[in-house]
Amino acid sequence: MTFGFASPSQMPPPASADSARLGRMLEPAEWASAGIPLLRNPREVVAGLHERHRPEPSTAIVAVLDAQERVTASASFTELAAAPDGWGFRNVLLAHLRRVIPHDLRLRAPVRTAVLLYCRAGEPRWTETDGAWMWGLRDACTLHGLRCGAYITLTPDRWQVLGEGRGGRRPRTSPVDMPLGEPAPSGAGRREMAHMTTTYADHPRAAVGIPAQNRSVPRRTGGGAPEAHRHTAAR
Template sequence: MAFGFAPQTTAEAAPRLSRILGADEWAASAIPSLNSPRDLVKEVCDRHLPSPSTVVIAVLDPTGRTVASASFAAPAGSRDGWEHRNAILHHLRRVIPHDLRLRSPVRTAVLLVCRDGIPGWTPADGAWMWGLRDACTLHGLRCGAYVTLTSHGWLVLGDGRGGRRPHAGSWSERAARGGAVLPVGDGVPEAVRRHVAR
């Protein structure tokens, strides 16, 4: 009698591959629109200085004001919505209490992913969308907008609003111009401040 793990079959692997949301499915999800996406993207980018492979999760109150945010490095090589959900949920738990005690969500989570490539939807974005939606459910939040930040600029997927600035290279441009050091206590790590000031 032999003991061990049976190799994963194609049928068993299918659920892992399905943990993404297609562009049409996302657009049909009744995601609440951002009141002023340009202002939100600028605020989030000024606070977290995202570079490619950086993910920023922001939580908005009912008026659309940012009440909490966190940035983290995207898991290297992962395109699994399950792993993305876990990463988002971990950082949500660090910055804001859950709202599971409420009958319906009042706060909204928005995800900004800074990455290389085209600004439009990719399967990797679909995995982040799946992760955002599931993390919001588990934390008692409304699932909000998904924003990509590339060298072309920013784009809110699902509603098509976007702009050329800020973009994925904005912070290196600021550093080249001798940009100012961010004030202490702004929630930006000291190592990042030193990088911006260089």
């Protein structure tokens, strides 16, 4: 007599953590078929974000664009992970979006678009890390009421809009504007979040950007007060 229970050999194997992580990635073909809106002038967007944040390897820049592709808010941070996971990247992006701009969940349809620029070493071609960032960006935009926009990689020689095939030379930074070097983090799985956050007013001609350092351990002056850093963003 059988009672309809499957034998142990017929039971499906439990999903491993690694297979679940790989499932939270998007390949360029999936990204291209998702209806991601094309940037009218990706070169200008890349140059503007590069000028404002001066990214180094492992730096991610999430920016919110209005209907005219003007940057209304942006945040840059360093995110290091031994195994890239779209779930973790989604949470990090969402946390930074919440810091720099209110959500649009009350709107019937998104009116603003979020794009992600990721600076990394290696070739411009797609990697698993890129796939995890794509998955994370799409999910974070949904949870913040934004339209999911382009994912752009910035490698030593060039920038590339993945899923579109458009790219160009990496923007150059003046040696005078280069930030002072800092010691690299140790530990393969260590994550350093909120390395720098920058907000921009909705009206580009009425206000200037004021970056705020959001490090876990703030820098301090001789008197023990946190050291604030402010500068005017170029428009």
